[in-house]
Amino acid sequence: MAPTRVGFLGLSKSGWAPGAHLPYLKSSPDYEIVAVCNSSVQSAQEAIKLYGLADSTKAYGDPEELAKDKNVDLVVCSVRVDRHLPTISPALRAGKDVYVEWPLGKNLTEAKELLRLKNENGVKNAIVGLQARQAPIVKTIKELVDSGRIGKVLSSTWTSQAAQGGESTVLGYEYMGQRSVGGNLVTIHFGHAVDYVQYVLGYGFPTPPKTLLANRRPTITLLDRGGKVLDANYKKDTDDTIFLHGTLSTGIPLSISLRGGKPFKDLPGLDWRIYGEKGEIHVTAAGPFLQIGYEGMKVEVFDNGKDVVESVDFEGKEGFGELGRAARNVAAVYKLVREEAEEEAVAAIVQFYNKHR
Incomplete structure (x- = not known):
């Protein structure tokens, strides 16, 4: 061909x-x-x-x-x-x-x-x-869920910080503060995340989930690539705080929390937990973009009955190392x-x- x-x-x-x-x-x-x-x-x-x-x-x-x-x-x-x-x-x-x-x-x-x-x-x-559906880490999480490793999934919580949407932005990314452009934390960061979370746990909400969106930093600092202040009062009208709570079509209660800015020092920027009858899956990463990936991402499974935590390998499975x-x-x-x-x-x-x- x-x-x-x-x-x-x-x-x-x-x-x-x-x-x-x-x-x-x-x-x-x-x-x-x-x-x-x-x-x-x-x-x-x-x-x-x-x-x-x-x-x-x-x-x-x-x-x-x-x-x-x-x-x-x-x-x-x-x-x-x-x-x-x-x-x-x-x-x-x-x-x-x-x-x-x-x-x-x-x-x-x-x-x-x-x-x-x-x-x-x-x-x-x-x-x-x-492309997160093709990511080895996301596929591995889905395999763990589908295999019944933790039994019936009872609930899931996904919490992350976006890095962008904090107290400042760099020239070239200032468009993310302009709602008219359409590329921002809601459409990009949350959009990718809510897709791969549903890929793992099930698509769709039988009834509309409860959501809250807020622009808590309407004024931020615009910097050039070298860190020089270009505008100390750059106006932003996109949301930097996103909450979603609802029940998926699979019956799994889901809570998603995303905010702009840096994660807490020395803690992962993403903490995703999938709680089941037999145990829990815990996913950590430097940020929400599992569709890209980060160094140091982890998938761990806690077995309630054995009272042990196992790290699950997913690296290298995509064949494009x-x-x-x-x-x-x-x-x-x-x-x-x-x-x-x-x-x-x-x-x-x-x-x-x-x-x-």
């Missing part, structure tokens, strides 16, 4: 795209970057040169032109969330497969519009980057998409053979 030909939207000089997407796309024989679309043709050309992409890689400055490129099978979008609608709409209208970072849109209206375009134009694969931590779970998503495409291709060949033999 020929490589999937990728058109990349937003291949910047730094940030998430080169750190999380590029390593696997460049190393895998299953994918080939054939086009880059940045804010200008010149910017795209610079990215192609910077990352050593093939000389044949097309450079675009307009998403409409990228969408018209017949050599592009999959459009990957890694731009700020408030630019998702204008940048991937052309690809969806052209019927191309799309992989877009989470959140899908800057608000519910935009997300619904992108879903409409996907459905109306017959797009087969439309992937949103909630040669990649940086941010790229591993993204690579797993790409691998899964490719495997499903290959299965569909084989099924089509079998169907054709059966029809014409």
Whole structure:
């Protein structure tokens, strides 16, 4: 099967795209970057040169032109969330497969519009980057729950600090304090967390959960990359305190608490407990982003009957140890998409053979 030909939207000089997407796309024989679309043709050309992409890689400055490129099978979008609608709409209208970072849109209206375009134009694969489901640590926790290791799950509490949303922010991340942009602690940090928690424990709430959101730091300090104060009274209108309490479709009571700022000194930034009839699963990490991962993450199981705690190994199970931590779970998503495409291709060949033999 020929490589999937990728058109990349937003291949910047730094940030998430080169750190999380590029390593696997460049190393895998299953994918080939054939086009880059940045804010200008010149910017795209610079990215192609910077990352050593093939000389044949097309450079675009307009998403409409990228969408018209017949050599592009999959459009990957890694731009700020408030630019998702204008940048991937052309690809969806052209019927191309799309992989877009989470959140899908800057608000519910935009997300619904992108879903409409996907459905109306017959797009087969439309992937949103909630890659925690591929993370070895999350898969391991789910396996422990599903295996009955702690018996029937009675309740779960998830508590974390976001690092962002504290007393200051760095230039380049100030948009997280602007509700109009759509990328903030609620949509990004909480959004990823509530997805992987439900992946483990069960999706959906039969009745709406009780929620509380508050902006407790409406004024923060804006710093440059070197720590110099740019604005001591930067106005923020996004929430930095998020509570959710409800019962999942599986009957499990769930409590989630997320706040901005640093964790307590020498304590983990994430403490997730899953309490069962036979014992308890305890997950700790430096922060909430299990979809990326941190050094020193732990999964421990307490056996009530034996009165012992066992550490559970999960490292190295993803098979992408040669990649940086941010790229591993993204690579797993790409691998899964490719495997499903290959299965569909084989099924089509079998169907054709059966029809014409």
